[in-house]
Amino acid sequence: MSSDPVMSVAYLRRRSQDGELAEIASRQSEYGGSGGGGGPLNNTMEESAPSSNSLRIFGGGCDGVGTPLGTRCWNAVRKRVPVLTCPTRYSLKDFWADFLAGILTGIPCIPQGIIYAEIANLPIQYGLYAGFIGPFIYAIFGTVKELHVGPVAAIAVLIAGVTAKASPAFAVVYTTLLCLAFGIFSFLVGLLKLGWMVELVSVPVTSGLVSAAAIIVMLCNIKTFLGFNHFRGQTLTTLLPKFYESMDKIVYGDLIMGIASVIALHLMQDSIKIQWGKITPNKFISKTLSIICKTISLGRTPLLTTMCGYTAYYLNVHRPEQLITTAKAVDILGIPKPSIPAFTWPARNETIDGITSEQPQLDFLGILTYGGSTPLIVLIICLVQQSLISKNFRRAEGVNVNHELMSLGVIQVASSFFGSMPVTGAFIRSSAMAAQGVRTRFGVIWAGLMVLFALHVLTPYVEYDPKPSLAAIVFCAVFHLIQRDDIMRIWKTNRMDMIPFAATFVTSLLAGLQAGFCTGVATNIFMLLVVASDPDICIENDPHRNVTIIKPDRSMHYPGAEKLRRAICDTALLDHPPGVVAVDCSALVDMDYSTVKRLGSTVLGLKMARGTRVVFINVKPKVEQALHGFTDGAVETYPYDLEKLLMQSGSVDNLTVSGSIETIDSVVVANSSTDEEVINLQKGTNNPVD
Missing domain, CATH: 3.30.750.24 (STAS domain)
Structure with a gap:
């Protein structure tokens, strides 16, 4: 290509009129802007555009002096709405891959949403409200095709610490208003390019917090296996003594179904690993059995739910007493009507755990500060998880963290109008999207449609779902949240980083996630000061x-x-x-x-x-x-x-x-x-x- 400046200007104008350079620039910004690293789009930019000197001299490329105003405005819009930069060719293979990945990820969202809502002391339909609007909005504004936004375990446990002593009505108002406030704050953080602040929380602290939250959720599910529905807790010091005191109240029907569900899930998941070609010489039989096992493995969640639902219905109907505990009936069916969250809470008499007391009137700030430091920690977790997951799946291309936080803010604001609890990127479901081979951001739409289908069609039948089977699904999924790989890598890389990890993990289990997070951050700061005060x-x-x-x-x-x-x-x-x-x-x-x-x-x-x-x-x-x-x-x-x-x-x-x-x-x-x-x-x- 000629290095003549006049030829370079003519080249830029011709390419900008065709719209090709505009698309390259907008896709480049999608992959992290100018600092996004050496992704494939960088090579495309170098091969299809003039030299960097020409771009700097003549206005910085597609937004330079030679570019029409309409093109510059269009580029700015496409930079903020990445769905407009999607490839024009969307093949049948892309559609099928996105469809399977979205459906197979969306199905577990249903029991996870129900269990997370129960942990957060919310009506179970509010867990589904948190899972259906986010995928649709992220498909428009998001940049990472694997990322799935919805309710997560750590946030549910943190909110439970606040709502445990509140009425269900106040819990709904509290979580919905938190979602709205977090959305506005997340959007402003991204808009003001303050995404670097999430880097202040180290990976050992995050890993310790997520691992502790996973163990707390697993203990809550074990409580469901045993049929203990008369107590709550978010720490080992509160849960374990109550476990011991309630051992004479075990519901053995729930225990048997819970253990059987966990075993069945593992067997169905591992059935895809069976090599039938080595077992039977007949190719037709081996191929047929492989297809059947793959279908069972991918559809294990609806299969288990259906089988356990029929079993629980049969046993409970044909027995004089209820043998298996089922989920609570949903009092509000279907898709909720959008409404602005309540900014005040009137004074009223509330009955909590059988005790009636007068609750004072609370304004906007009073509701937000009702949980003490919990809202701040929940907000930090939302920002950190969104940033970590987006960067984890875009290591090669790079990611614009500020844009991801703005997308999260839009999702949270929109979700709050439908009664959602705070949401963020989910490790489990994002890994599932990647494992199923999603190809574009449209895959998350199918996950949202599955939750929407559950809200519209399945909510009348939730009361027939046995709680042990739902808890087993969440138990097996949350088990993978324990950061075992991070523990080994931290030990092999820098054993001093095990100190903030252990401090966060142990304190979170014994004193709560709020105390664990604060302890981990304080330990990290102390270690940084020690290192700074003792140079070699x-x-x-x-x-x-x-x-x-x-x-x-x-x-x-x-x-x-x-x-x-x-x-x-x-x-x-x-x-x-x-x-x-x-x-x-x-x-x-x-x-x-x-x-x-x-x-x-x-x-x-x-x-x-x-x-x-x-x-x-x-x-x-x-x-x-x-x-x-x-x-x-x-x-x-x-x-x-x-x-x-x-x-x-x-x-x-x-x-x-x-x-x-x-x-x-x-x-x-x-x-x-x-x-x-x-x-x-x-x-x-x-x-x-x-």
Whole structure:
């Protein structure tokens, strides 16, 4: 391609008129913008567009001066609505792959939504409300074809801690208003490009929290297996004692069906692994059996629900007493009518656990703060999970996290109009979408249609579904949320990261997910401070040139400044000190004021009290600016290494001193902490400056 600027402008105009360059640019932004990494679209951009120099000179490509206003507006719309950039060719294979992946992912959404609603102390239909609107909106605004948005275990457990002592009516108002508020906040975080904040929560903390939430949900399902419906709990300290106290109230019909359902699910799931070709020589029989096993494996959830439903109905009808506990009847059938969430809660008498009390009136902020710190932690989990899952499935191409958070915000706002609890990206269902081979973002639409079908058709029959079978489905799914792989990788990579993981995991199980999250974050911050306060400092002596080199291994901030200051003083206060102490700043990118004050005062104090020369080599511009700004240029800084410095000066004795004695004295006197340090240095002691 010609590098002539005139030809480049003509090329850009011709391509923009055809609309091809616009689509390349919009698809490039979908895969993470200019910083999205080396995905396949980057190569397409390089091959089909002019050189980067031409793009920079003539307006930045498709949005440049030569592009019509209508094209630029269209590109801006397609950047925010990625569904408009989908490929024009949608083959039958794509449709079939999306259909299967969506249906097979949507079917487990039904029992998961029911169980999560029960855990959150909500009517069971509200778990389904949280699962049907998100896929439709994400298909329009989302960028990751595997990601499925809906209710998740950790959020259900956190909300349960708040709604356990509230009435069902208030629980609905509380969760719906949380969903609306989180949606607005998530959208603003993405709009203001603050997605980097989710990176402040480390992976060990997230893994520990998700693993603990999975175990709590599994214990709640075991409670259902045993037929214990008379108590609630969100920690081991509350659940295990109640388990022990209720052992004489076991419903053996529920226990048998629950265990049988778990075994049946595993057998049906593993039936696809049977190699019938090695068992029978007949190809027709082996192929037929393979197809049957694959069908059973993929459709194990509806098969199990149907079989257990008929079994429970038969046993309960033909017996004088109910042998198997079934789900509660749905009082509101069908698809809910959209409505704006209530922003106030009137004062009324509420009966909670058989105790009637007067509940005060609450305004918008009163409802949001009813759960203390729970809303903040739920919000962080929503943002972190959406970011983690989107980046996990788009490692090669990159992902625009801010756009994903904006999409989540739109989903949560729209879902709140249908009575949804807070939603976010789900690890289990997103992995299921990927395992089933989804090809485009349209696959999640079929998952949403399955939940919509359940709301419209199946809700009258929910009361016949046995709770043990529903709990078994969720039990087997949530079991994979325990981050076993992360535990092994953390142990092999950096065992110190096991500390925040263990702190989050153990505290979440014993004191609740709120306390676990706060403990994990606090532990992480403490570890960062410990690392920052204890840098590794290498000291090299060169007796032939009478120089000692002190080299810290990381950027220096105030927690670690004292260790570097002590190293400089210990070297300068030796009985036979070197002629020059050189501080190698090659690893230092920046310095804060506290660090500069400690080091600058020490260097000037050594020069005035003992005549020791301390120079800074390999200094970057920011570090040089900080040192000279504090000492008015009285310290010696060089942007190159010691070898080049000695080559220019000839020897250590010929090094030029920057800053006169008068300047040094004025800087020393100007700092209240320096006089005490100078006295200590004259005495030959090394005490820190207060």
